Amino acid sequence: MKHCIALLIIYFFMQELSAQSNPLMEGVTDHFASNEGVKIHYVTKGKGPTILFVHGFPDFWYSWREQMEALANEYRVAAVDLRGYNRSDSPEGVENYRMPLLVSDLASVINDLGEEPVNLVAHDWGAAVSWLLAINRSELVEKLVILSVGHPGAGKKAPIDTTKTTYADYFVSDPFKQQLTASWFSGWVTDQEAKVHYRNAFERSDKEAMINYYKANYPTQENLKKASFRNRNTNLPNLPMPVLVIHGKKDQYLPLDGHAYTWNFVDNEFSMHVFNDAGHFIQQDESKKFTELIRQFINR
DSSP, rough: OOOHHHHHHHHHHHHHHHTTTTTHHHHHHHEEEETTTTEEEEEEEEEEEEEEOOTTTOOOOOGGHHHHHTTTSSSSSEEEETTTTTSSSOSSSSGGHHHHHHHHHHHHHHHHHSSSEEEEEEETHHHHHHHHHHHGGGGEEEEEEEESOOOOOOOOOOOOOOOOOOOOHHHHHHHHHHHHOOHHHHOOOOOOOHHHHHHHHHHHSSHHHHHHHHHHOOOOHHHHOOEEEEEEEESSSOOOEEEEEEETTTOOSSSSGTTTTTGBBSSOOOEEEEEETOOOOOOHHHHHHHHHHHHHHHHH
């Protein structure tokens, strides 16, 4: 029995040591952009045209580790921690997580990078923010790659039902918040080396801030009662840059038909790729194929 326990201790120690010696963690440069006093952390590696990666929930910049390693010999790759996550600031209050502030965070990072425009690659909440950055600040975006989340004007629109609940209504409830720990947030990570970094990042993160993204911006029952919320994102200008949308067919959270008619909102080249064997986290489920796809799109 003692022998088994000793082996387990050695195993977990080696997992920690292996993760700590990850070359990407040691090879990136840390930066902090300021958005009216809110510090937004991001990392960079390599030289060349800039690719900026933006993560979703629950995640942090390390989600893009494989893409950054593969592309750093051709590009300057950068990845951001959204506000509330990891080393970025976590201002208090739901109002500090409304979409215009999240958009201005990304604009601040791009300005801090000192190169405009950038190639923007984004997933989940990062994708929702990036759609609106590209729409409202198109001069900052050379090419746009979106994972999973549909354009705010696209998709098959059904009549609004303020009585229909979604997973987000549970996300903003107190019973859900009580179970949130660093281990819960990192539960989806299967790579044991990466899991150590995720647990550490979520220990530094603010769970209230992460849930505020949903409270401030998602069509929960409470938000749909507000006319101002229902009428947001109307009469948006079309996107002038090339756009690539990527979706995992096995995504359990966001439907494929959420991308319907996206082409009506893009004045440049529009393309879409579906990975049949990928779920929600495409950048990890199909890492090599995904990386090659965005390389081809950006080089085109």
